[in-house]
Amino acid sequence: MGDEFNKRRGQQTIELKEPPRIISTFSIVGPKEGEGPLKHYFDEVLKDDTCGEESYEKAESEMMYKAIGESIKKAGLTEKDINYLFSGDLLNQIISSTFAARKFKIPFFGLYGACSTMSESLSLGALLVDGGFADYVVAATSSHFSSAERQFRFPLNYGAQRSKTAQWTVTGAGAMVLGRKGEFPKVRYITTGVVKDYGITDPSNMGAAMAPAAAHTIYKHFKDTGREPKDYDLIATGDLGRVGKKIANELLLEYGYDIKDNHIDCGDMIFNDVVQNTESGGSGCGCSAVVASGYLYKKLMTKEVKKVLLVSTGALMSTTSSLQGESIPGIAHAVSMEFD
Structure with missing residues (x-):
């Protein structure tokens, strides 16, 4: 293959020759995140972290579903326009993503990269668009404090003392729509x-x-x-x-x-x-x-x-x-x- 087709740069990097545009995004967060320093930058702040659902796990999937759907609407598209959906989360068998994906008729790749999943989904989606395999792709990721706590740490009512190095799992979901054209990043x-x-x-x-x-x-x-x-x-x-x-x-x-x-x-x-x-x-x-x-x-x-x-x-x-x-x-x- 000639150098004009080679997109690899060094050992781990790819330079996209037809760089996809991020034509829309949507972010939804829980009440605690909505009280933080970035509250004005999020598209939606939930008043209730159950998101109207009967469990925290179902709430997380609903956040993912909403982030994906609203990002598509903001792009002026419908789900029929989207060629692929990449998404992932922290729960066993990435159920937040798969249960959200079953509500769409979009070819789906489920990913697990732990908290690196947003860049992972964005990377893979961009590669498909740059390679000519897709016109529009959605990259999405979610997590929920309460679902992650009881899966990875302690039941919420246990009241475990948190160490100074501990972090608070964000309740939120973000989605990005990648396309080929437009004045976008x-x-x-x-x-x-x-x-x-x-x-x-x-x-x-x-x-x-x-x-x-x-x-x-x-x-x-x-x-x-x-x-x-x-x-x-x-x-x-x-x-x-x-x-x-x-x-x-x-x-x-x-x-x-x-x-x-x-x-x-x-x-x-x-x-x-x-x-x-x-x-x-x-x-x-x-x-x-x-x-x-x-x-x-x-x-x-x-x-x-x-x-x-x-x-x-x-x-x-x-x-x-x-x-x-x-x-x-x-x-x-x-x-x-x-x-x-």
């Missing part, structure tokens, strides 16, 4: 992460578990593309929280890159940690999903920023692996969203 580069495991076993310190993967993916993105931190207005990691963000910055200094001037973390900014008692910040699949489809996308559309590197981060653990004493592997995927 483009997906220019995709850097797919590799699994990193530094031996962290504390499920209440996921920021430390994910930070090495975030730092490595950002480092490889710079090496593969020849870009530097100053080339981005914002480098937004997914949900490292206050603790993980600090570790990632320190690790990147060892790689030779200083990103602290334009580095933000979705988990660090979605809550007011002091007022809302969220300790190290937010986490969950929905964390980078709602911040990216709400705050970051609106900043791009107003051209307050023109180049954003979204680096969603995930802790690849399960209840089974934790009970077996396994450490927590981390993963991070990077997507550049930019205007020319």
Whole structure:
């Protein structure tokens, strides 16, 4: 294959030659998120985190369904126009996504990348559009505090004391519609992460578990593309929280890159940690999903920023692996969203 067709850049990055546009987004969050610093950037804030459903799990699926449907409407499309749906969540067998997908007649890929799933779904959707396999794709992700707590930690009524390194799972869902044309932010580069495991076993310190993967993916993105931190207005990691963000910055200094001037973390900014008692910040699949489809996308559309590197981060653990004493592997995927 000739060089004119080669889209690979370095070891882990792809440069899209026909960059898909993010033509619409929709973000829906729970009441606690709606009281946080980013409340004005979300499309909908729920008054009740049950979303009118009889369980938290059903509420999460309903949020996902609404985010997908409303993002399609905002794009001026119908579900018949959408060629593929990519979505994922934290629950066993990604039931939030599959139960939402059964309400649509859209070919569906279910994904599990833990909290990295927003960048993962956006990456795969963009590859299909760039490759000419689809005209329109929806990428979506969700999480819910109450459903995640009772699956991964303790029953809500147990009242377990939270450590200072713990994070609060975001109740929310975000969706993005990718298309071929229009004056919208483009997906220019995709850097797919590799699994990193530094031996962290504390499920209440996921920021430390994910930070090495975030730092490595950002480092490889710079090496593969020849870009530097100053080339981005914002480098937004997914949900490292206050603790993980600090570790990632320190690790990147060892790689030779200083990103602290334009580095933000979705988990660090979605809550007011002091007022809302969220300790190290937010986490969950929905964390980078709602911040990216709400705050970051609106900043791009107003051209307050023109180049954003979204680096969603995930802790690849399960209840089974934790009970077996396994450490927590981390993963991070990077997507550049930019205007020319």
